[in-house]
Amino acid sequence: MKVGFIGLGKMGQGMTRRILGGSHDLIVYNRTKEKAADLAAAGARVATSIADACSGRDVVITMVADDTAVKEVTLGTGGVRDSLAPGAIHLCMGTHSVSAIQTLAKAHDEAKQKMVCAPVLGRPDAAAAGQLGIVAAGPSDAVKQCEPLFQVLGRRTFEAGATQEGAAAIKLSNNFVLGAAIEAMAEAFSLVRKYGVMPQVLFDVMTDALFAAPAYKIYGKIMVDESYDKAGFMTLQGLKDLNLVLAAADQARVPMPSANNVRDRLLGAIAHGDGEKDWAVMAREQNRASGLEK
Amino acid sequence: MNVGFIGLGRMGSGMAGRILEGGHDLVVYDVVPQATAKAAAAGARVASSLLDLSAGRDVVITMLAEDAAVHDVAFGKGGLCDSLPPGAIHLAMGTYGIGTIRALAAAHAAAGQTLVAAPVLGRPDLAASGQLGIVSGGADEAVRRCEPLFTIIGRLRFHAGTEPEAASAIKLANNLVLGCAIQAMGEAFSLVRKYGVMPQVFYDVMTDGLFSAPAYKVYGKIIVDESYDRAGSTIALNLKDANLILAAGDIARVPLPSGNTFRDRLLGAIAHGDANKDVAALALEQARASGLAS
Numbered sequence: 001m002k003v004g005f006i007g008l009g010k011m012g013q014g015m016t017r018r019i020l021g022g023s024h025d026l027i028v029y030n031r032t033k034e035k036a037a038d039l040a041a042a043g044a045r046v047a048t049s050i051a052d053a054c055s056g057r058d059v060v061i062t063m064v065a066d067d068t069a070v071k072e073v074t075l076g077t078g079g080v081r082d083s084l085a086p087g088a089i090h091l092c093m094g095t096h097s098v099s100a101i102q103t104l105a106k107a108h109d110e111a112k113q114k115m116v117c118a119p120v121l122g123r124p125d126a127a128a129a130g131q132l133g134i135v136a137a138g139p140s141d142a143v144k145q146c147e148p149l150f151q152v153l154g155r156r157t158f159e160a161g162a163t164q165e166g167a168a169a170i171k172l173s174n175n176f177v178l179g180a181a182i183e184a185m186a187e188a189f190s191l192v193r194k195y196g197v198m199p200q201v202l203f204d205v206m207t208d209a210l211f212a213a214p215a216y217k218i219y220g221k222i223m224v225d226e227s228y229d230k231a232g233f234m235t236l237q238g239l240k241d242l243n244l245v246l247a248a249a250d251q252a253r254v255p256m257p258s259a260n261n262v263r264d265r266l267l268g269a270i271a272h273g274d275g276e277k278d279w280a281v282m283a284r285e286q287n288r289a290s291g292l293e294k
Numbered sequence: 295m296n297v298g299f300i301g302l303g304r305m306g307s308g309m310a311g312r313i314l315e316g317g318h319d320l321v322v323y324d325v326v327p328q329a330t331a332k333a334a335a336a337g338a339r340v341a342s343s344l345l346d347l348s349a350g351r352d353v354v355i356t357m358l359a360e361d362a363a364v365h366d367v368a369f370g371k372g373g374l375c376d377s378l379p380p381g382a383i384h385l386a387m388g389t390y391g392i393g394t395i396r397a398l399a400a401a402h403a404a405a406g407q408t409l410v411a412a413p414v415l416g417r418p419d420l421a422a423s424g425q426l427g428i429v430s431g432g433a434d435e436a437v438r439r440c441e442p443l444f445t446i447i448g449r450l451r452f453h454a455g456t457e458p459e460a461a462s463a464i465k466l467a468n469n470l471v472l473g474c475a476i477q478a479m480g481e482a483f484s485l486v487r488k489y490g491v492m493p494q495v496f497y498d499v500m501t502d503g504l505f506s507a508p509a510y511k512v513y514g515k516i517i518v519d520e521s522y523d524r525a526g527s528t529i530a531l532n533l534k535d536a537n538l539i540l541a542a543g544d545i546a547r548v549p550l551p552s553g554n555t556f557r558d559r560l561l562g563a564i565a566h567g568d569a570n571k572d573v574a575a576l577a578l579e580q581a582r583a584s585g586l587a588s
Contacts, residue, residue: 098489121499121502121503121504122503133499133502133503135495135499156502158495158498158499158502159495160491160495161490161491161492161495163489163490165489165490166486166489166490166491168489169485169486169488169489169491170486170491170495170496170499172485173482173483173485173486173496174482174496174499174500174504176478176481176482176485177475177478177479177482177500177504177505178504178505180474180475180477180478180481180552181471181474181475181478181505183474183551183552184470184471184473184474184475184478184552185471187467187470187474187548187550187551187552187553188467188468188470188471189467190548191463191466191467191470191539191542191543191546191548191550192460192463192464192467194463194546194547194548195392195457195459195460195462195463195542195546196455196457196460197454197455197460197463197464198455201429201452201453201454201455201464202464202467202468204452205415205427205429205452205464205468206468206471208415208427208450208452209415209416209427209508210415210468210472210507210508210509211471211472211475211507211509212507212508213504213505213506213507213509213510214503214504214506215504215505215507216471216507245485248485248489249485252485252488252489252584253488253584253585254481254484254485254488254584255583255584256481256484256485257477257481257555257558257559258474258477258478258481258552258555259481261551261552261555264551265551289549290546290547290548290549291547
């Protein structure tokens with residue numbers, strides 16, 4: 001398959017190597033050129049522009065950090081919409097708002113191109129190993145065409161339906177459920193600490209049965225160890241995602257009191273200088289609110 | 295060991311059965327006389343009063359549904375404080391509030407008796423098979439004396455500390471984490487439904503990785519199937535717990551925004567007639583709040 005790839009961050013680096021490993025014809029583009037150098041050595045052609053990355057491609061993947069970037073790359077002059085051939089697919093794999101996805105889907109539709117929204121679940125190591133979870137939504141024929149790519153990128157693909165924004169809603173909701181779990185753990189740990197309990201004991205109770213899952217084991221352990229400096233996912237990124245969740249909720253008219261709690265806690269953590277810490281640092285902010293630390 | 299057991303509900307009768315199988319001398323008591331029939335058939339002596347039950351016992355276990363019930367049993371005329379021999383242990387295994395545990399600890403100490411709190415984790419089937427999780431709190435020597443009972447009732451024991459209330463705090467905190475997880479799932483399912491996603495797809499995404507644990511698999515499935523009528527733990531029972539959780543927060547001065555959200559949603563569910571539905575019906579109440587259900 002002839003594939004274009006835009007956005008060579010930590011996730012994009014791993015994903016492009018998987019695509020090359022799958023023997024597809026790959027051309028890559030990144031705003032900062034240096035990030036493409038290693039890939040060129042691995043056999044990818046480096047595009048000089050977005051138009052160059054889209055020319056003659058069956059599928060162009062975008063894996064960029066936020067809504068602003070994906071809109072600029074897609075809708076800007078000489079962007080994906082201007083450059084992609086009719087019938088070709090924009091496979092949008094970043095985590096974006098439902099409104100951005102709606103906007104892009106409409107633009108591609110008008111340009112007679114197809115769009116598939118397929119945000120991924122997993123960290124950079126999972127991307128490099130082709131072990132991502134992929135949530136795909138879009139017209140079924142277009143999703144089917146992307147299948148060979150999903151096979152090299154992911155461990156499992158979840159088909160979310162024909163409407164692209166559905167996949168974005170799932171990804172955001174999953175991130176929200178994680179944020180809510182972290183907030184609940186933060187509240188629980190501060191409560192037991194006030195009753196003289198060692199945090200490790202609650203961790204053991206919690207993760208033994210009902211919550212024997214990575215979300216609780218990973219983030220609970222960070223809280224027990226108070227190892228907030230090694231950020232896997234930063235408080236500021238958490239805030240970005242919760243804002244996207246609440247925007248989706250606003251648009252769809254879904255009151256989400258727990259999501260508001262998570263967002264407020266993240267804001268408090270950032271106000272206290274913990275924006276760059278792992279978002280498990282919500283526990284420290286909850287401790288501050290409880291008078292357990294300054 | 296000479297053991298007394300008060301409260302032969304679904305949990306209590308399973309636990310009493312294990313104690314008999316363990317070869318202990320068991321006397322049982324319940325305000326509902328029929329509840330003792332099963333234990334009597336298995337070899338327990340049925341006490342005619344609390345006074346009768348307490349005579350000569352090393353340990354008396356209470357497994358009651360509410361704080362008011364344990365108050366009656368302990369502080370009523372002829373109750374445990376009046377009737378337990380000096381040096382004997384009241385092993386409180388129900389889920390009781392911090393205020394109640396403190397009152398019991400003080401009254402037993404004044405009467406020369408000892409309180410050990412040991413709330414359990416698990417459903418009636420696990421009680422019957424001796425597979426409960428047990429969280430113990432109390433003086434080391436007293437907890438050690440209860441060890442032979444813990445071994446036959448439970449699969450795993452967690453020691454919370456030397457204060458009985460520490461065990462209560464852990465049990466309540468664990469219930470808080472579960473309540474918040476169900477509430478968050480409710481919000482997430484409402485959100486994705488508004489974007490045209492089949493609930494099963496979101497369930498698959500959620501339980502595949504980060505949340506591959508019983509809390510999400512069991513309650514998530516009830517939400518997907520909308521099978522709220524086969525209640526495991528009811529909305530009404532959870533309101534009781536939520537109130538105990540918030541009271542614990544109040545006593546210790548711990549703001550619990552997610553706990554408050556959980557409680558408010560439970561109240562709304564009860565206001566809509568769902569008191570006896572499964573606690574997963576929080577998702578139904580959330581769907582109502584979102585205009586998805588009536």
